[in-house]
Amino acid sequence: xxxxxxxxxxxxxxxxxxxxxxxxxxxxxxxxxxxxxxxxxxxxxxxxxxxxxxxxxxxxxxxxxxxxxxxxxxxxxxxxxxxxxxxxxxxxxxxxxxxxxxxxxxxxxxxxxxxxxxxxxxxxxxxxxxxxxxxxxxxxxxxxxxxxxxxxxxxxxxxxxxxxxxxxxxxxxxxxxxxxxxxxxxxxxxxxxxxxxxxxxxxxxxxxxxxxxxxxxxxxxxxxxxxxxxxxxxxxxxxxxxxxxxxxxxxxxxxxxxxxxxxxxxxxxxxxxxxxxxxxxxxxxxxxxxxxxxxxxxxxxxxxxxxxxxxxxxxxxxxxxxxxxxxxxxxxxxxxxxxxxxxxxxxxxxxxxxxxxxxxxxxxxxxxxxxxxxxxxxxxxxxxxxxxxxxxxxxxxxxxxxxxxxxxxxxxxxxxxxxxxxxxxxxxxxxxxxxxxxxxxxxxxxxxxxxxxxxxxxxxxxxxxxxxxxxxxxxxxxxxxxxxxxxxxxxxxxxxxxxxxxxxxxxxxxxxxxxxxxxxxxxxxxxxxxxxxxxxxxxxxxxxxxxxxxxxxxxxxxxxxxxxxxx
Numbered sequence: 001x002x003x004x005x006x007x008x009x010x011x012x013x014x015x016x017x018x019x020x021x022x023x024x025x026x027x028x029x030x031x032x033x034x035x036x037x038x039x040x041x042x043x044x045x046x047x048x049x050x051x052x053x054x055x056x057x058x059x060x061x062x063x064x065x066x067x068x069x070x071x072x073x074x075x076x077x078x079x080x081x082x083x084x085x086x087x088x089x090x091x092x093x094x095x096x097x098x099x100x101x102x103x104x105x106x107x108x109x110x111x112x113x114x115x116x117x118x119x120x121x122x123x124x125x126x127x128x129x130x131x132x133x134x135x136x137x138x139x140x141x142x143x144x145x146x147x148x149x150x151x152x153x154x155x156x157x158x159x160x161x162x163x164x165x166x167x168x169x170x171x172x173x174x175x176x177x178x179x180x181x182x183x184x185x186x187x188x189x190x191x192x193x194x195x196x197x198x199x200x201x202x203x204x205x206x207x208x209x210x211x212x213x214x215x216x217x218x219x220x221x222x223x224x225x226x227x228x229x230x231x232x233x234x235x236x237x238x239x240x241x242x243x244x245x246x247x248x249x250x251x252x253x254x255x256x257x258x259x260x261x262x263x264x265x266x267x268x269x270x271x272x273x274x275x276x277x278x279x280x281x282x283x284x285x286x287x288x289x290x291x292x293x294x295x296x297x298x299x300x301x302x303x304x305x306x307x308x309x310x311x312x313x314x315x316x317x318x319x320x321x322x323x324x325x326x327x328x329x330x331x332x333x334x335x336x337x338x339x340x341x342x343x344x345x346x347x348x349x350x351x352x353x354x355x356x357x358x359x360x361x362x363x364x365x366x367x368x369x370x371x372x373x374x375x376x377x378x379x380x381x382x383x384x385x386x387x388x389x390x391x392x393x394x395x396x397x398x399x400x401x402x403x404x405x406x407x408x409x410x411x412x413x414x415x416x417x418x419x420x421x422x423x424x425x426x427x428x429x430x431x432x433x434x435x436x437x438x439x440x441x442x443x444x445x446x447x448x449x450x451x452x453x454x455x456x457x458x459x460x461x462x463x464x465x466x467x468x469x470x471x472x473x474x475x476x477x478x479x480x481x482x483x484x485x486x487x488x489x490x491x492x493x494x495x496x497x498x499x500x501x502x503x504x505x506x507x508x509x510x511x512x513x514x515x516x517x518x519x520x521x522x523x524x525x526x527x528x529x530x531x532x533x534x535x536x537x538x539x540x541x542x543x544x545x546x547x548x549x550x551x552x553x554x555x556x557x558x559x560x561x562x563x564x565x566x567x
Contacts, residue, residue, distance in 0.1 A: 048138045050393075052147035061128045063114065063149045063246070065300065068097045068121040068142040070333050086341050087118070087311055094118035097142040104140075108132065114246040115301060119308045120333040124149060124246055124301050149245070152324045153297040154215065154261050154431070155351045155358070158381040161260060161425035168279050168416035168424045184277040187374060188268075188411035192436060193487030194281050194443070201490055203446040205282025210269050210317040210442045211310035211343075212435070213303065214262030216242070216291040218420035219255045222274035223267055226255060227286035241309045242291040247301035249309070257420045259295030264427055265321050267418030268435035269442070279417055279424075281439025281486075282446070288313055293322060300330060303360075307334055311341050316445045319438035320366075321348045321431035323358030327392045331360040336396070339365050344445075344453035346438040348430035349406045350383040354478065357383040357405045364396075367441070367457050368405040371412025371433040372483055376467035379413050382406075382430055384477040406480040407461050410436040440486045447490055448497050455493065463488035 055062060071093035098116055101123055105111040110131030114124040121142075127134065137143045168186055185195055198204050209227065219226045219236065226239035234254050242253035257263045270287040271280030290306035292298045303320070310318050318338060338345050347361035349368050361368040370382040378384075388402045389395045412433030414426045441456050448455075464482030 048135065049143050050145040051134050055134065055146070055148055056129060058129045061126055063124060063126055064134065064146050065149055066101060066123045066125060066137055066143055067145040067147070069144055070121050090337060091118045094121045097121060098123055100140055101143070115248055115305070117247065117304045117308065119304055119311065119337050122304070147330060149299050149301050150324070151297045151299055152293070152303060152322055154293060154322055155348060155429055158351050158379070158428045161419070161427045164416050164424040164426060168275065168277050183273060186277060186279055186416055188415055188436065189278065189281060191374070191411055192440065192483065193485050194440065196487040197443050197490045200487070201447050203443060205270065205285030205439070205442045205446050207449065208282065208317070208442040208446045209286040209288055209313065209315045210282065210319065210438055211288040211290060211313065211315035212262065212266050212269055212319045213290045213292045213306040213310065214265050214321060215259045215293055215295055216257035216262045217255055217266045217289040218257050218263045221263065221418045221422055223271040223279060223418050224263070225272070225287065227288055238313060239288050241306070243302045243305040245299045245302060247305035249305065255289065258291065260419055261321070261431065262289065262291070263420045264417045264425070265319065265431060265435045268415060268432060269319060269439045271418055281436055282442040285439070285442045288315055298322070304334055307338055311338060311343060315343050317438050317441045318343050318345045319435050320345065320360060321434045323348060323350055323361050325350055325352060325356055325358045327362050327387065328359035329392050329394045331363050332396065335360055335363045335365050339453045342453065344441050344456050346434050346441060348434040351381040351429050352383055353381055354383070355385045357385050362387060362405055364399050364403060367437060367460065368407045369430060369434040369437045370406035370409040370478070370480060371428070371430045372409045373413040374411070376483060378409060378478040379428065381428070382409070382412065382478070384480070386477055404476050404480060408437060408464055408480045408482065408484050409433065410484050437484055440484055440489065443486060444490060444493055448493050451493060459489045459492045459496070460484055463492050
C-alpha cells in the first residue's frame with residue numbers, strides 16, 4: 001500500500017482536514033481497485049475519431065454505432081445504497097453527452113436516431129452516406145469511435161441435439177446421482193458438487209436473479225418458470241423481454257424461443273425436477289430471459305439492450321452463451337459497467353477448438369468458460385488461448401499484459417436439458433458449460449448476498465479441480481484454472497466472509513456492538529462499503545481509515561504539533 005504522510009500543525013485544523021480527505025477518498029479508491037472504468041489505451045486519435053474500416057465510405061445508408069466517452073470512474077463506482085443509483089449515473093452521463101448528437105440528428109437530413117444506450121455510452125444511427133460523411137462526428141468532443149452494428153452469432157454446434165427418452169439423467173453415462181435430500185440430479189450437476197451446496201447451505205438459489213441473454217425460452221415447459229409478480233400475465237413483466245436488431249424492445253412480445261438454444265441454456269441455469277431428476281444448478285433462482293438473437297445470431301445493439309434490461313431488473317448474474325471469434329473492444333465497456341453495477345457476467349468462449357476464443361468471453365472481466373466431458377477431459381471443440389494486450393485495438397490501463405481464456409471449464413458434452421417441445425435433449429458446447437457456471441455463481445450469491453462480482457470470480461477460479469494425474473500436464477489454455485467445484489467455492493466464500501467479519505468485530509470494539517448491528521439481517525458484514533461493491537479489501541481499508549481519523553482527531557486535540565501520521 002502506498003504510504004501517505006501528513007504533518008499535524010499546532011492548531012489541529014490541518015490534520016483533521018487531511019484525515020477527512022483520506023477517509024472520504026479511501027473507500028472510493030478501494031472500490032475501484034479491482035475493476036476501474038477508466039478510458040482505454042490505444043488509437044484515438046491525434047487524427048480524429050476511430051472509424052471502422054468495414055464501414056462503406058459513401059453511396060449508401062448504413063447503421064452505425066457512435067461511441068462516446070464512458071462515464072468517469074467516480075461516476076461508475078457502485079453507490080452505497082444499491083445498483084439503481086449506479087445505473088442512474090450511467091444513464092445521466094449518457095444523456096448529457098449524447099444530447100448534442102441527438103440535436104444534430106434532429107436538425108440534419110440523412111441521420112435517423114434508432115436507439116440510445118447507457119451500459120456503454122453509445123447511439124445507434126442510420127446514416128445516409130450520400131448526405132452525411134461519417135467524419136462529421138469528429139465535431140463532437142465526446143465522440144470516440146464509429147463502428148458497425150455487427151452481428152454476434154450463437155456458437156456453432158459441435159453436434160445436433162439428441163432427443164432424450166425418459167428422464168434427462170437416463171441419457172448420460174454414469175447413471176443418476178442424488179443429493180442428500182434424495183433428489184436425483186444429472187451427472188453434470190453432480191460432477192461439480194452442486195448437491196452438496198444445496199444440502200450444506202440449504203439454498204438452491206433463493207433470492208438471486210439470473211438473466212440469460214439468448215434465443216428465447218419456452219416457459220410452458222414443465223421444468224421452466226420465468227420470474228414474474230403476475231403468473232397470469234403471459235408477457236411475464238420483469239422476467240421476459242425481446243429486442244429487435246436495433247436494440248428496441250418489442251412491445252407485447254410473449255415468451256418464445258426462435259430456436260432451441262435459449263431454452264436449453266435456461267434449463268441448465270434454473271430448471272426444476274418435473275421428471276424426478278433435477279436439471280438446473282439453481283432451480284429456485286428467479287430466472288430472467290432476454291431474447292437478443294434469433295436462431296443463429298443477433299446484433300451488438302441487441303446485446304447492449306439485453307444487458308441494460310438485465311441490470312435494470314437487478315440481475316445478479318448475466319449468462320451469455322454467445323460470441324464472435326476474436327477480440328472485440330466494443331464489448332469492454334459494457335462488461336465492465338455491468339460488473340461495476342454488481343452483476344457478474346459469464347460467457348462461453350466458443351466451439352472452434354484450441355487457439356481460438358470469442359468475445360465477449362475474451363473480455364478480461366468476463367468469467368469465461370470452456371467445456372469438459374464427463375471424464376474431465378477438455379472437449380475437442382472447446383476453445384482457449386493466451387491473449388495479449390496487443391491483440392486488442394484498445395485495452396483498459398489496468399489490464400495485465402497477458403492472460404488466458406477460459407478462466408474455468410465446466411461440463412459441456414452431452415448435457416441433458418429442456419427443449420421448446422416440452423421434452424429434453426442432449427447438446428454439446430461451451431454454451432452448455434457456461435450456464436453451469438452462471439447457476440453456480442447464483443448459488444454463491446444466494447449464500448453471501450453481498451459478495452461482489454470480483455469476490456465470486458475469485459472463489460470460482462481459485463477452487464477448481466483437474467482430473468487425477470493431470471495436475472501438471474493440463475495445458476492452461478485448455479482448462480483455465482480448472483473444473484469448477486461449487487462446494488469448494490461455497491466453503492471458500494463463507495470462510496473469507498467469516499474472516500472479514502472477525503476483522504470488523506475486532507475493529508468495532510471489545511463488546512462487538514458495531515458488528516452485531518451490521519449482521520442483524522443474518523447476512524455477511526457488508527456495511528456500506530460492501531454494498532458499494534468494494535469487497536473484502538475495501539472493507540478492511542474502510543476500517544483502517546476510520547482508525548486513522550480517530551488518531552488524527554486525538555492528536556490534534558492534544559496539541560502535538562509535529563508528530564507524523566502514516567498510513
